[in-house]
Amino acid sequence: xxxxxxxxxxxxxxxxxxxxxxxxxxxxxxxxxxxxxxxxxxxxxxxxxxxxxxxxxxxxxxxxxxxxxxxxxxxxxxxxxxxxxxxxxxxxxxxxxxxxxxxxxxxxxxxxxxxxxxxxxxxxxxxxxxxxxxxxxxxxxxxxxxxxxxxxxxxxxxxxxxxxxxxxxxxxxxxxxxxxxxxxxxxxxxxxxxxxxxxxxxxxxxxxxxxxxxxxxxxxxxxxxxxxxxxxxxxxxxxxxxxxxxxxxxx
Amino acid sequence: xxxxxxxxxxxxxxxxxxxxxxxxxxxxxxxxxxxxxxxxxxxxxxxxxxxxxxxxxxxxxxxxxxxxxxxxxxxxxxxxxxxxxxxxxxxxxxxxxxxxxxxxxxxxxxxxxxxxxxxxxxxxxxxxxxxxxxxxxxxxxxxxxxxxxxxxxxxxxxxxxxxxxxxxxxxxxxxxxxxxxxxxxxxxxxxxxxxxxxxxxxxxxxxxxxxxxxxxxxxxxxxxxxxxxxxxxxxxxxxxxxxxxxxxxxxxxxxxxxxxxxxxxxxxxxxxxxxxxxx
Ligand SMILES: Nc1ncnc2c1ncn2[C@@H]1O[C@H](COP(=O)(O)OP(=O)(O)OP(=O)(O)O)[C@@H](O)[C@H]1O
Ligand SMILES: [Mg+2]
Numbered sequence: 014x015x016x017x018x019x020x021x022x023x024x025x026x027x028x029x030x031x032x033x034x035x036x037x038x039x040x041x042x043x044x045x046x047x048x049x050x051x052x053x054x055x056x057x058x059x060x061x062x063x064x065x066x067x068x069x070x071x072x073x074x075x076x077x078x079x080x081x082x083x084x085x086x087x088x089x090x091x092x093x094x095x096x097x098x099x100x101x102x103x104x105x106x107x108x109x110x111x112x113x114x115x116x117x118x119x120x121x122x123x124x125x126x127x128x129x130x131x132x133x134x135x136x137x138x139x140x141x142x143x144x145x146x147x148x149x150x151x152x153x154x155x156x157x158x159x160x161x162x163x164x165x166x167x168x169x170x171x172x173x174x175x176x177x178x179x180x181x182x183x184x185x186x187x188x189x190x191x192x193x194x195x196x197x198x199x200x201x202x203x204x205x206x207x208x209x210x211x212x213x214x215x216x217x218x219x220x221x222x223x224x225x226x227x228x229x230x231x232x233x234x235x236x237x238x239x240x241x242x243x244x245x246x247x248x249x250x251x252x253x254x255x256x257x258x259x260x261x262x263x264x
Numbered sequence: 265x266x267x268x269x270x271x272x273x274x275x276x277x278x279x280x281x282x283x284x285x286x287x288x289x290x291x292x293x294x295x296x297x298x299x300x301x302x303x304x305x306x307x308x309x310x311x312x313x314x315x316x317x318x319x320x321x322x323x324x325x326x327x328x329x330x331x332x333x334x335x336x337x338x339x340x341x342x343x344x345x346x347x348x349x350x351x352x353x354x355x356x357x358x359x360x361x362x363x364x365x366x367x368x369x370x371x372x373x374x375x376x377x378x379x380x381x382x383x384x385x386x387x388x389x390x391x392x393x394x395x396x397x398x399x400x401x402x403x404x405x406x407x408x409x410x411x412x413x414x415x416x417x418x419x420x421x422x423x424x425x426x427x428x429x430x431x432x433x434x435x436x437x438x439x440x441x442x443x444x445x446x447x448x449x450x451x452x453x454x455x456x457x458x459x460x461x462x463x464x465x466x467x468x469x470x471x472x473x474x475x476x477x478x479x480x481x482x483x484x485x486x487x488x489x490x491x492x493x494x495x496x497x498x499x500x501x502x503x504x505x506x507x508x509x510x511x512x513x514x515x516x517x518x519x520x521x522x523x524x525x526x527x528x529x530x531x532x533x534x535x536x537x538x539x540x541x542x543x
Contacts, residue, residue, distance in 0.1 A: 061434070064437075064438060066434050066437060066438070068362065069361050069362055069430075069433070069434070069437075070362065071361075071362050071363065071364045071365075073362075094440045094441075094442060095440075097437055097438050097439075097440050098439070098440035100438065101438065102434065102435060102438035104431050104434065104435060105431075106431070108429060108431045108432040108434075108435040110432070110435070110436065110450055111450060111453040111454040111456075112453065120439060120449075121439040121440060124439070124440065124441055124442075124445050124449075125440065170435070173439065174438070174439070177439055177440055183438075
């Protein structure tokens with residue numbers, strides 16, 4: 014398998030408290046990698062370390078390597094804007110930018126200097142169609158994005174992230190604040206998108222993990238306990254903690 | 265003595281009710297007594313002419329010099345304070361997110377500065393003027409008053425930027441924004457109403473303060489035509505003219521108080537209105 018991201022011995026601590034302990038894993042290109050684990054085990058932290066959002070945490074210390082296309086992005090002399098533009102982030106709940114729907118989609122393009130009106134309009138339509146939002150909002154592109162429902166906002170945020178043309182999608186429990194129908198839409202989108210993007214999906218919904226995963230990583234208390242194909246991990250877990258988690262003994 | 269919780273609750277409820285009534289009563293008393301004295305003297309001439317024969321002795325003329333002077337001064341000082349305070353508040357909330365204790369230290373400093381009496385700013389401005397050899401002037405007043413309201417501006421904008429969710433910052437960074445794009449295109453927009461409230465609050469403080477302009481702006485009958493001329497202001501118009509034995513002069517003081525209190529009331533209501541619309 015071809016790996017988009019390889020993590021070697023990533024350790025992260027906050028105020029000297031270890032949060033991620035010696036995490037090593039590979040994230041395969043154009044596949045959905047699901048990160049699974051109980052609450053507080055460090056899934057969000059791991060995801061945010063991939064696009065260096067962990068830099069924002071007071072008292073954070075990181076060591077180890079995160080290789081993006083073979084280049085270590087942890088060693089300081091990287092252009093963070095560049096790294097982040099390669100990864101679209103879909104957070105646990107949507108954070109629309111304080112502007113209208115149209116501008117939410119074009120924001121990323123405008124800040125990187127693309128201002129041609131026709132180009133932008135085409136992009137807006139393209140990406141809104143991609144997330145099945147076009148029909149719902151095409152007549153009110155000038156409305157504030159905050160006027161949309163949460164499910165629509167989450168799809169808008171996905172479209173906004175895709176519009177900057179990332180190579181990787183980082184999704185942190187993207188369906189946890191959504192109704193079943195919106196959740197299904199997002200899930201279906203991800204399955205379609207994986208042919209073009211490398212997707213890292215954090216979830217603690219086991220059934221979602223089974224539906225989506227090409228590769229599964231199970232974390233517990235800041236460590237990667239087990240990783241493998243869904244078949245290996247779900248049907249034949251090796252580690253006792255994984256077994257008891259999968260059998261629903263803790264969440 | 266053992267009070268059961270019911271009587272205790274009743275006692276404190278009555279206490280709160282009485283203190284509220286008391287405060288509202290005092291406020292009404294102030295407003296009513298100023299209006300009672302000031303409204304009758306609020307004529308067209310009063311609002312549209314400058315004092316004739318000197319503000320302290322002349323019985324003719326009005327307070328236009330003080331109204332215009334105060335507006336010039338407060339607009340200038342608010343503008344200056346905004347230009348200084350807005351970037352500081354953005355810097356604290358967008359650039360220094362990782363340095364929590366530093367941000368808290370900065371907040372503490374501005375809170376202390378907020379509490380420093382305005383006469384101290386006035387004295388500081390005066391020392392600075394003497395040092396630079398500058399006369400009392402609109403410019404000196406604008407600079408002094410802006411120093412006095414910068415802490416208000418910073419902390420008020422800071423409070424509204426503080427409530428911008430961390431997730432929005434993370435989302436914007438993930439889209440490849442730089443910190444300055446986030447500051448001006450996203451945070452300022454998200455906190456827009458809070459920023460307007462901060463501006464109004466600062467303007468209200470600037471227009472009502474007498475002590476900071478006393479040595480720095482001076483007082484004159486004329487309407488200033490340049491930043492280097494001294495200027496009248498409403499608070500000093502009250503201060504200087506109320507002590508006059510001449511009734512017509514005192515009337516000008518009461519008229520000034522009425523104009524000032526109306527402006528401050530309108531500004532407070534406006535900022536309340538904008539603040540409420542945010543929720
Ligand atoms: N900014 C922070 N400051 C201090 N501790 C933090 C911070 N962010 C995360 N942590 C700690 O790091 C650990 C992992 O948190 P993280 O959010 O990564 O867990 P998670 O696996 O995403 O949990 P959940 O499923 O509940 O979202 C937790 O113990 C948490 O308390
Ligand atoms: Mg999480």
